[in-house]
Every structure is written in structure tokens, then in C-alpha cells.
Amino acid sequence: MRPNYACAPTKPFYNMDSVLRYVFLLLAVTSFYMMYISLFNNGFFDLLSHQMATKALPGESGTVLLSEYIGLKALDGILESTVIFFWPISQGHHVGLSLMGLSFSGGMVGIWMIVVVHICRTRSFMRGMVITLIVGIAQQAVGPGIVIPCYFALTSTARPANKNLRLTGTYSIPSHGLVVSMIMSYIFPLVIMSLPAPAMISPHFKQQVIAAWQGWPVYFVVIMTIHHLFISRGHRKEAPARRQVLSEYHFGFVCSCLCHMAWLSVFVASKIQSLTQSRSLWYLCPYGVTFPLLNQPAQGLGALKTGLFTFLQWDYGVAAAATMVWSTDRYIQECHRAGLEIDKFRLIRQLLGWILIDGPSATAVRLVWESEGSSYLQNTNQGVKNMDKLTATLAKVNYSSEAENGSMLLVVTLVILFLWFIIPNPVKRSNVAVPTVTLFNPYLPEFLSRVWFSSTAPSVIYREYRQYKDRAFRLLKPDGDIIVLSNKYVEELRQLPLTNLNALEAVFEDHVGKYTTILNDSHLHTEVIQKRLTPAISRLIPRIIDELDHGIGVEIPECEDKWILIRPYELFLRLVARAGARVFVGPEICRTEKWLTASIDFTKNIFMTITFLRPIPSFLHPIIGSMLPSSRSLDTQLRYVQDELLGPEIAKRRQRQASGDPDYEKPDDFLQWMIDLAQNDKEGDPSNIAHRLLGLTSMAVVHTSAMSITHGLYDLITMPQWLEPLRREIQEVMPDWKSTSYSSLVALRRLDSFLKESQRFNPPGELSFHRVVKKDLVLSDGLRLPKGTHICMASGLIGMDTKYISDPDTFDALRYVDGDKAQSQFVHTSATSMHFGLGRYACPGRFFATFVLKAILSRFLVEYEFRFGPDQVGRPKNMLLGDKIVPNTSVDVYVRKRTGSRKTV
Known part of the structure; x- marks a missing residue:
């Protein structure tokens, strides 16, 4: 039996565990790091600075970019394996035609609706619009993957007004105002950006639309404010709060769900085509041929194209994951407050199924609305199990008496995932074809070996020296890879000039010289x-x-x-x-x-x-x-x-x-x-x-x-x-x-x-003879040392x-x-x-x-x-x-x- 929310005691509807707040901040830091890895390392700022200096439109500046993508291969591989859950970005075959405008906007609509409704329910209209503007601008400046987790972390103690706590009475924002604002400011420009160029839209006009679209949070707030002050006031009575918020959540759910399903169909079609070699699905294949944000052919962008799309994957994925964590925690807390018991493992299985079919944003909307009481979505989303049945099923299973256990379950799960997948390896990785030393099972992430290197280095070096003492091997240090060579190479390396092997630079790197005031010039x-x-x-x-x-x-x-x-x-x-x-x-x-x-x-x-x-x-x-x-x-x-x-x-x-x-x-x-x-x-x-x-x-x-x-x-x-x-x-x-x-x-x-x-x-x-390779070297036995490789020898064990x-x-x-x-x-x-x-x-x-x-x-x-x-x-x-x-x-x-x-x- 569903709890009577109207009679529930007046308490803050969301009581975030302090550990969960740190998880949100951790997600934000992860997104920021991935932005650094994917964009900065692949020439994004170099391109922008060059274009600002030359005052040339993207695609016309003749910028020479990196040809080889620099990223985190292990993490990129994991990202590809989870693409079905969190990657709504896919390119169409025609130049300038992409599903990004449809799928990405759809995914963000659900997230944005949850954030805006939460803001407006905890503050007055004008104050809510100011906060919405700040959050929106910050999101555009640094990405939703950073801002959305930070917002949930910083607003964990926000108390909604009592009259809006359980959606009783009225709601100050007309639902159609929020929906119209979202369509006009956000969705419509992105649809235009997705049109093929030059078949349906000129590249120059498309570039102007892209530039103008960057300020969509400002347009959203302006349209919302105008609608609230001049259009809705005096023309219609305020509808019941439940109906208004219902329609907003419904809109966010429909956009996110349909766009995710559209993308999912394309993804499946592309896999079928790759297996059958069929050309009938040619137009649906997610085949990237353009760089939609800069309107430049992909082949002219090299590594930056891959870097941008990798970052967008992470950006959306982290924002969606943070919203999922917030909504799931809220759902669990509300079930506990209502006296319901939850089977944690069944809930996780249900969430995975919803994410697969509806997408993470739509699933987050489902959970938020379910925590409010009777859901209109259950009557409109055909093919998905009735939410009341889910609640009844969950109520049959034991649930801990601790109110924070739901949060702790999510925290433990996310921490495990973070340690396994998300924490990135250092950017400075060597490409030398030698065995890699790992402290743990080789199938576990390298990050663990890097973290424990500081306390286990002698034992790790000893173990691998005994196995590879006549060969080279790679050590995974927290700040990068280092190649340990056998001393059989001493004679051919010791007399190489500074232009080939640089000892000062190696000492500089080994002692984090940039931040420890060591000079090497x-x-x-x-x-x-x-x-x-x-x-x-x-x-x-x-x-x-x-x-x-x-x-x-x-x-x-x-x-x-x-x-x-x-x-x-x-x-x-x-x-x-x-x-x-x-x-x-x-x-x-x-x-x-x-x-x-x-x-x-x-x-x-x-x-x-x-x-x-x-x-x-x-x-x-x-x-x-x-x-x-x-x-x-x-x-x-x-x-x-x-x-x-x-x-x-x-x-x-x-x-x-x-x-x-x-x-x-x-x-x-x-x-x-x-x-x-x-x-x-x-x-x-x-x-x-x-x-x-x-x-x-x-x-x-x-x-x-x-x-x-x-x-x-x-x-x-x-x-x-x-x-x-x-x-x-x-x-x-x-x-x-x-x-x-x-x-x-x-x-x-x-x-x-x-x-x-x-x-x-x-x-x-344990190590000495530190050198940084300044030119590609090929040693006497054919071992290739690329430029930038940090080498040393295991002098302690020798x-x-x-x-x-x-x-x-x-x-x-x-x-x-x-x-x-x-x-x-x-x-x-x-x-x-x-x-x-x-x-x-x-x-x-x-x-x-x-x-x-x-x-x-x-x-x-x-x-x-x-x-x-x-x-x-x-x-x-x-x-x-x-x-x-x-x-x-x-x-x-x-x-x-x-x-x-x-x-x-």
C-alpha cells in the first residue's frame, strides 16, 4: 500500500548523507580531469587561441592539430563498453548531420528539469531564477559533468517551503512556461545545429547558431521570467502543484526516453550493419564525418575530434550518473520514511533495466516522481512495469532501519566503480613494448598499482627484476610510467649526448621539479x-x-x-x-x-x-x-x-x-x-x-x-x-x-x-641512471625507446x-x-x-x-x-x-x- 504523503510529517524531503556529498564532489573532479585529458591534451585550447589570433572561422584557419589521440585507453575502452547506458552521442553519415542535437538535448532535458524544479520548490521565483541562471552559466562554462554533481553536493541541506513539500496546494511556476522556455532556448537551436550542411543550412549560419546557442541558460531564464510576469499572471488560475510538476516531469521523461530509444535504435542498427555488411542501414550508422561544434571536417581535426566526443561522453555520463545517484537516494529515503522495505539488489537490477530502455535521465525522472507519490508516468509509459507494482514488490523485502543505509549502498557501489573504472591513469604513459609490472592481479585497474607504489616499490622492483633482469620492464608510478632497463645497455647509453638522453630533465621529473623549485635550465x-x-x-x-x-x-x-x-x-x-x-x-x-x-x-x-x-x-x-x-x-x-x-x-x-x-x-x-x-x-x-x-x-x-x-x-x-x-x-x-x-x-x-x-x-x-629520451632511440637488440620515455636501471638490485x-x-x-x-x-x-x-x-x-x-x-x-x-x-x-x-x-x-x-x- 502506497504511503499517504499528504499526512507525512514536515521534514526536509532530502537528507543527504555526508559521504554521498563527497561522492558528488568526486564525480565533479572526475569530469574535470576527463575534460583536461580529452580536450586540453588534444589541442582544444591551441585551436581556439589560434583562431582568436587569426580571427578566422573554424575550418578556415588552417590550424595544424595533433594527429594521434592522447587519452586513457583503458578508460576509453570501458566507456565504449558502457555506451549503451550513458552515451547519447552519435554522428550521421551526411556532413553536418548528427544525432547529437536530438539525443544529447533529450538527455539533458530530464536532468535540467529535475534541477530547475528542485530550485523552484526550495526558493521564491525570482531567487530561483537567479540561482538557475548561475547554475546554467556555470554548466555552459565548465560542463554539466562538473556543475550538476557540485549543485547536488552544495544544496544537500536545502529545505523546500512547507507548502510545496509534498506537492499539496499550488505551485508558483506554470508548467507550460518551463516547457516552452526549454524548447525555445535549448532544444530548437540544437535541432537547427543538427541539420545537414550545406544541403539544408549554410555552414556560416550554422556556425552563428552554434555560437548563439552557448548562452541558452540566459535565454531560458529570460523566457521563464517574461512568461511568469507578463503572460501567465492574470490569465489563468494556478493549477494544483501535483499536476504542474507532473507535466514538467512528463515532458522531461518523454524527451529523454524517446531520444535515448532513438539513439539505441541507431546503435543496434550500426551493429547489425557491421555484422551483416548491409548497406541498407547506411543512413543510420553512427559514422562520424564532421565536427559539429566547430563545423570543421573531422579529418582536419585529428585527435581533437576524438577528444571532444570522448569528453562529451564523460560530461553527459557523469552528469547523468550524479542525477541518478541523487534521485535514487531520494527514492530510498522516501520509501524508508513511508515505512517501506527495499530489496537493494532487486532495486539495482530494476535500475539497470530502466537505464537500458529509458536512459539514465528518464530513469532519474521516474524515481523523483515516484518519490512524490502517485505517478502519472505509469499510465503513459506503455511497456514498462507499473511503478506501484515495483513499490509493492520492494515493500516485501527487508530494509535496514538506518535511514542512511540507502545512501551508503549507493556510496559503496559508486566507490567501487570509481576505484575500478573512473580514477584515471596518469597522462604520461610510455609506449614501449615491454612487460608491465602490476602489484595486483593484472585484470585489476592499474590505478591500484600506482597508488601502492610508494609503499611497495622495493618489493615490486625486486620481484620483477628477478623475472626480467636481462630485459626491460615498465613500472607504474603515480605520476607516470618509467622503463627499467637491464645494465647490459650501459655501454651504448652512457656516452650518448644530452641531445639524446637528458639526465637533468629526468631528475626534474622525478622530483616534481615544477612545484619543488628545482631548476633544470x-x-x-x-x-x-x-x-x-x-x-x-x-x-x-x-x-x-x-x-x-x-x-x-x-x-x-x-x-x-x-x-x-x-x-x-x-x-x-x-x-x-x-x-x-x-x-x-x-x-x-x-x-x-x-x-x-x-x-x-x-x-x-x-x-x-x-x-x-x-x-x-x-x-x-x-x-x-x-x-x-x-x-x-x-x-x-x-x-x-x-x-x-x-x-x-x-x-x-x-x-x-x-x-x-x-x-x-x-x-x-x-x-x-x-x-x-x-x-x-x-x-x-x-x-x-x-x-x-x-x-x-x-x-x-x-x-x-x-x-x-x-x-x-x-x-x-x-x-x-x-x-x-x-x-x-x-x-x-x-x-x-x-x-x-x-x-x-x-x-x-x-x-x-x-x-x-x-x-x-x-x-x-632502488633505481638510478635516470634519463629522459629526447630523440627516438633503437637499442642494439631492437628495443625502441620513443621520445619522452623516462628510463632508469635497477641499481639497488644489481x-x-x-x-x-x-x-x-x-x-x-x-x-x-x-x-x-x-x-x-x-x-x-x-x-x-x-x-x-x-x-x-x-x-x-x-x-x-x-x-x-x-x-x-x-x-x-x-x-x-x-x-x-x-x-x-x-x-x-x-x-x-x-x-x-x-x-x-x-x-x-x-x-x-x-x-x-x-x-x-
């Missing part, structure tokens, strides 16, 4: 390192030792006869920062606390920003990136260094040099070398010099060195048998630490070997491979002592040791960084003893940031100064 810092820094290391060692002597006295408290607690990583960060600053910015700035803080925190903020941005679609990076505290801190630190620290220092040095003062002696530091070697105004700009110097100091020296020292300390605490051999060597080579020289640090063969072995077990990352290392699972601190002197050095790179890179673009600063960390570690080992606290059992587990590996930075260590009676731990 110059090799100035590399030239300074190679031409000035590395040749000068021998004369810089005394400065480094002097600064470390000062830093250790400041950073490590007195602990002659007691154990104190330190955090190794933070301690070594500050020591490396002090030593590096003495060489990079000179004695006047190196001990400035703000410089030390900036050089330490800069990289921390970079990696925090990378961690947050990588899983997020790239088009959202500018929005979310500006909101991240780490990103804002990067900007603040950079501005301080540019404007208050290094900028004024550079200006002062240039002024002194330009003054011709014979007593002026240029500083002998990295900052001055950058000033001297800058080759143009851009490189010599103080802001750019400061920017590069801060990034180089922070990322290439401070954190990498501190991580290596921390790893080494953890290894020695857990494997103390290696401590005494290292101490003996250090004391033999450097009996007086303050007289440490270049040659004495080079002579620490055991320490070199220990650091190399520690790095083999704890590399900075170092643990029995093919290259004997007994690789055993930590042997002296493994490299007896080998070739050059190859045993920590800084040496080879095809089996690529953690510093390889070839002409291997890390140029590794020599300086190695001398700094060897100086720090050698003193720390000789002068201090150390141990973990009682709560730490075994070596602290490394922290994983995708394929990056860092030591546990939150571990505390007890240290005590060694005396004559404490020579060993």
Missing part, C-alpha cells in the same frame, strides 16, 4: 663543480676540518664521563651543512643559523612536497601544491636566501669588483665561482645563482652525505666486529685529526670499502645480484680493500655500482661530498663510542619513499666520549 653548477670545486678539494680540506672542529664542539654536548642521547641523522645534517657552507658561501655566512636551517630544511620540504603531489593528478598540482605547508616553506626559504642572504652578498661582491679596488681579493668559494662562470644574464642573475646554490647544497651535499653517515653508524652498532679494524686504520693514517689532509683521507681504504658495502645494502634508491657480487647477502666491510685501488673507492661508478650515476653525467659533486663524510665519520668513530637504547632491537628499518630509501631519522643513539680507558665499545 642550465648546467652552470655542474661546470663549477667540474672546473673549480673538484680540482680545489686538496686545498679546501683544511677549511673543512677547521669548520668541522668548530661544529662538533657546538653540536655535540660534553660527554666525557656520561652517556648522552643524540639523534644521529639530525646531528650529521648540521655537521655536513656547516662543512659544506664553509666552501659554498664562505666564512661570513656559513655559521648563520638561518642559512643552516634553510640548507637543511629545503630538501626536507622538497621530499614532503613530492610525497604529497605524486599520487595526485598533475593538473591539480598547481592548486594543491600552493596549499601544502611544505611548498609554502620552500618559497619562504628561497625568498629569504635570494633577497636577504645571498642576493645582497652577490651585489656587494660585484660592487667591490667593479670599483677597481686594488686591495680587493675575490673570495675563494663556490658562490664566487658561480658568479665568475655565469655565461649570460640569466645565469648571472643573483636570484638564479642563489636558487641553484641552495638547491645544490641542500640536495646534493647535505642530505646525501648525512644519510650515508647515518647508515654507516647503524651498521657499525649492529655489526661491531667491523669497528676496530676501521679505528685502527684511521688512527694509523691520521694520528692527529686536525692535520688531516687530502692524501690521508684518500688513504682510508678500509673506510672506503665499508662505506661502499654499506651503500650496497642501503642504497639511496648490487645484490650473484651475477656481479659473490655472496651478496653477506655484509663484508672489507670486500673492496684488496681490489683495484680506483675501483675500491666509494666514489667509483661502474655498471654494477651506479648509485652516483654513470658516464659523463654521473654526480659531479660526489668527490667533495665523500671527503666531507669521511672526515666526519673518521673523527666520530675514533673519539666516540655509541650504542642503541634498550628499546631498539636490531638495526632500525629503513624508510621507504617510493623507490627512494632513507635511514630511520627518528632513532636516538647513546654516545659517550672515548678516553684512554675506553678504546672500544
